Amino acid sequence: MRSIMIFIILGFVTVKSFCQINEAKLKNLKEKYTWGSIYITYISFINLRSILKDDQKLHxxxxxxxxSSIATLQAFLSRYKSAGSSESIAFIEIDLNRIEAGYKSPNDIGGEITTIPWSKEDVVEIADLCDKQLTAFTYLNNTLSAINGDSIPLSIALFRVNNLKDSAYISTEAYYIVAKSFRALVSEKAALMPQYPINERAAFKRFEKEFDQNDLMIMSNEPFKENILELKKGVNKYLILNNKPESLKF
Structure with missing residues (x-):
């Protein structure tokens, strides 16, 4: 929000605009990011772009x-293309001390950050949104790691998968990566299903039915599939650590 103060001096009218930064959000972010900056890498960039195109999540x-902050971020994200392009982004830096943002392109050879001309109030709002998304992505990666390592009870895994599905900060593509791994794990444990309580077996069946119904339709959508493959690059390390790369093959 901007408040306008008008000063009338010697017959001249001067209009001065003051930014109103959300100080509570800024304080929380500074306490969390002790180095003073938030870095948004390309994988997060893809996820952000997707959730801001999803009507339900965007709402x-x-x-x-x-x-203002949402429109500003959408406009910025729409300007840049996929990884490997000269018009792509390597990372975005949000400096919480100067309350400024900048970015680097993959082909930049200099050491300077290119400034993004965002207002300070938009910088704080966008930083908070990015933080929420990064927190959700950490939850996703931890869930994926546990699923691929078979180190989590199926019922808890399903609970976490459903949380990711409902999260406004996780794209449908990112959710699909985890859901596909969970679907594979449920299939692996088919022979053990009689040992699970009836309500849990029913929940697993509902998940399988919904996933299988959507799977073919989802993977026939080329832009969606492209985003999945881009996001997959960011979680490959978890698959390697858990020695289960087959669960994310498409």
Whole structure:
């Protein structure tokens, strides 16, 4: 929000604009990121771009952040293309001390950050949104690691998978990566299903049915599939650590 103060001096009218930064959000972010900056890498960039195109997720996010900050971020994200392109982004830096943002392209050879001309209030709002998304992505990666390592009870895994599905900060593509791994794990444990309580078996069946119904349709959508393959690059390390790369083959 901007408040306008008008000063009338010697017959001249001067209009001065003051930014109103969300100080509570800024304080929380500074306490969390002790180095003073948030870095948004390409994988997070893909996820952000996707959730801001999802009407349902966008509707929730619009209730949490200013209209200006969301429009500003959408405009910025729409300008850049996929990885490997000269018009792609290597990372975005949000400096919480100077309250400024900048980015580097993969082909940049200099050491300077290119400034992004965002207002300070938008910088804080976007930083908070990015933080929420990064936190959700950490939850996703931890869930995926546990599923691929078979180190989590199926019922808890399903609970976490459903949380990711409902999260406004996780794209449908990112959710699909984890859901596919969970679907593979449920199939592996088919012979053990009689040992599970009836309500849990029913929940697993509902998940399988819904996933299988959507799977073919989802993977026939080329832009969606491309995003999945891009996001998959960011979670490959978890697959390697857990020695189960087959669960994410497409």
């Amino acid at each position: 929730y996010i619009q209730g949490q952040y200013t209209q």
